[in-house]
Each structure stands twice: as structure tokens, then as C-alpha cells.
Amino acid sequence: MPHSNTGPPCSKVTELRISSPNMCTVIYSPTSTGWLISSLRDEDPNRTRAIFEPEDFTCKSFTGPIDPKGGGSWFLVNKNSNAIVLLNGAYQNHIPQNNYRKSRGLIVRELIQEENPLTAWQSTDLYQIEPFTLVIAAGGMLWQAIWDGSEKAIATQNSLKAHIWSSSTLYNAEAKARRKAHFETWCHTIQNNDDGLLMDCYKSLEDQTNGFLINRDEQIKTLSHTLFKCTPNMDCKLTYTELDTGMAKSTAWIS
16 A cells, blocks of 8 residues: 555546646666656746645545646556656657647546556547657556657567657757767666666756756756656655755655
């Protein structure tokens, strides 16, 4: 059972057509005690802050930071310790349209509630949904799922190796390659399962435009860090941290 306090009462989510955050960086890595997924969220600093109220899973089947505007999320986990993390964009940057029918963050919210997220991915109708990428960890496996606006693609990833994803809406191919190369030099420290070393890795690439912790003239800025860690015994912990205020909340459970 989870070790957290009971969260707020359940409520129905209204499907607002509000664009998801620009969240840019996702890392998966095996560690000395299991594995982790880390996400840095980049967004307009004036956007309403996300809400994270740790759940005990008696009300909801999932937990994670929620965007109060659209009701969706870029990072959710469920009581089976499956995780789904969202990045905006597919293979390359795209020109946004005006007729999207649903936020991509709501797709994450729908999929995490399914028993089998892969089966749900295959059957989910993504017509008139803006392009996005998902990192899915479930049952000891890892996948990358992409919707480019017209076609779905899904590929198994090696869960015994570290991976990094960068949002195509914020980073071109050159920036992605530079970030990946820098990350790979730090893989051994992340695998030591030290949260401080992970943040040191993020801070080590000192580039306000294309680094891991960015600030593009106060228009787009790295606002938060979400970290999910699990052991082979499914002893898990999810932590959400606001980087500017230092406010951190976490919840832990055994699946």
C-alpha cells in the first residue's frame, strides 16, 4: 500500500482544449537499486503552476503533477508502478493548428488508467491531436510511442541502458545531439542512484538556450523536475520539485 496521505476528493475532468506545457527533457536510466525516469518541464514562467497532491490510490488509480488549466499531465504513474511521460512534438518541430480537439496531457491521463497502456495506445483515437512523444515504462519494459499528426509508431527500448529524449518543439537536431552526448558522459553517475548527482548532471551543461536547465529570456524556462524511482521489488517513489521555490512533494508505495 502507498505510504502517502490521502489526496483531494475525486472530481471529473473537463476536456479543455488547452495546449500542454513545452516539457523538454526526459531521462530513463537503470540504477544500482532499480531504475528511474526523470523529466524537466520547460514552460512560460507566467503559466499557472502545476498541482501535485500525493495520492493513496483509494480515490484515483494514478498520481503525478496535474496542469490546472487543462486537467492533463506530462508525467503520471499508477498503482502498478507503470509510468507514462510526455514530450511535445514528434520527430521534428511542427506548425501548430487551431483545431486540436483535446490536450495531449489528457491522453496521458487516459492511458495511465488502462490495465495495458500499450493496447490502449494502439486503440486510442488521435485524430486532430497535436504531435507528441510518450515514454512508457510498464512491467519491466520500456517503450517510445510517437504520434506525428497522421501516424502512430511504437518501438521497444533497451531498459538495461540509459536513454534521453528532448522535445522537438524546443530543440533542433544539432541541439538534441549535443545534449545526448553530454548526458552519455554522465550515465555512470546517474546509475549510482544519487539524486544529487542527477541534478549535477543537469547543471553541468551551462547553456541557457539549449542546456538542461534553460531560461530563454524569461519566455521559456525550466520550472520543475519530476523523478520516479523504482526497485525490482517495486518499492517506488515519485517526487515533484519546483526548481525556483524549492518546494518538493513526494509519495512512496510498494506495488
